[in-house]
Amino acid sequence: MTTLRMAAVSANFGRDIDVALVTVAKLIAEAREQGVGLLVLPEATLGGYLASLDGTAEGPPPLEVDGPEIGRLAALAGDMVVTAGFCERGEGTVYNSAVCVTGDGVLAVHRKVHQPLLESASYGAGQRFEAFDTPVGRLGMMICYDKAFPEAARALALGGAQVVACMSAWPGSRTNPAPDLRQDRWKRRFDLFDRANALQNQLVWVSANQTGDFGTLRFVGSAKIVDPGGEILDDTGVGEGVAVAELDVPAALEQARRAMGHLRDRRPDAY
Template sequence: MTAVRMAAVSAPFDRDLEQDFARIAALIDRARADGVQLLALPEACLGGYLANLDGDADGPPPLEADGPEIKRLAALAGDLVVTAGFCERADGALYNSAVCVTGDGVLGLHRKVHQPLSEDATYRAGERFTAFDTPVGRLGMMICYDKAFPESARELALDGAEVVVCMSAWPGSRTGATAELARDRWKRRFDLFDRARALENQIVWLSANQSGEFGDLRFVASAKIVDPGGDVVACTGVAEGLAVADIDVTEALTTARRSMGHLRDRRPATYTAIGSGIDAALDTASDVGELARSATE
């Protein structure tokens, strides 16, 4: 069994693509010098995220998955497996996307499925979660708000993902904000989701996030690596940096799943609300109580 050295990045990115590429190149050089094999960059690291969450008319530069910028990223990656977020232009629409590359090219692509607040004014939603094979194991990707939904990570785990990389531009709270970012309530949620998704699926979890400020947003950083037991094994805190850890993925998953296998012990036939009419009704009900009342009338 062989350990994989992996790293999750917390760093700032903006609209200046050349500056973004310079920062990415430096991060890749640093990771390579440290023996890292899997490097997770944040959401929207190519061109920056939206300047605010109420709609951004001057959004990130649209790039194509087979365009020169992604090819440039792959060339920088070389022998590393690198994941990165960008604004994708495809089929006449824009997507908040993530790509996984090596020097050989694109290994995987994910389009953000769940859209918070007014993000849908800029992006079309993705439609699926799919795992894929890489030189460091079978990976799954998701973006930011995707991790608030247990079904996202569970779909990837059931598709065989051993490692899930979640790339974010997760900001601090806009209401009741605290000067001490480490105590921010949105940071607390960010951290809870990371640990819960790893534990409930017994997978290795990499969480990369933007840091610093951009537009109206102040990002919580907090890049981390979480093991299949839900324990944080490396974290940047609220500062810019790399969270680095060596994990024997096969051994870690085998050990975590030996006694209690959360995927193995599921009882899908009992989860009758998932994918049923109740899910659709929840979309239109003002709250769960309203739905419950209507069901008894």
């Protein structure tokens, strides 16, 4: 039986990319000691997220996909598969992006498609969801608000993704914040989306998130790994931490889909 040990990070990342890479190096080293093959870091790991979502906040420094910062991330990854969020310099604009790397280089880039509130004032929007092959299996990536749209995870599942790495900078509620972040309604939504996407598509869901405060935002953490039945295998809670779980991914997908195959039993002609 071939198993994959996966890890999802809940941590705080700000504007200083050098500091972020020191933190990433520590996280990768610790994950490697535990035999982790796939490590998922949060949205905006390199450079931090927006300080507010009112359309006025200055964004993080844009990076080139083939630039030195992503190169350092790949070198740190070595024989592991690592995903992380960053601000990507694009053609005439910048994107809220995620990259998947190994020591051999960049495997894939995803540009965030769905933009909450006034995020569109700071970033261009991505246009697609594509699954891709990696040394640990076929993966898909999405960023934060993307997971609120069932079509996003379904597109990745139909593209053959076995595991989805979902990277977030998901904050608590702004209009009715709970004194105890564990009871926050936006945290509940974050968790529900994670479990629903895994269950509806019968795949493995690895969800990383920022934690702590940045500008006006208070992030809910709650990094987790969810199995194809929608069950949480490990969860960091709202503080910093790393959720780790080991699973024979092909066997878990086959078992989940054996009797009630949600992809197999679709009726596209009826939708």
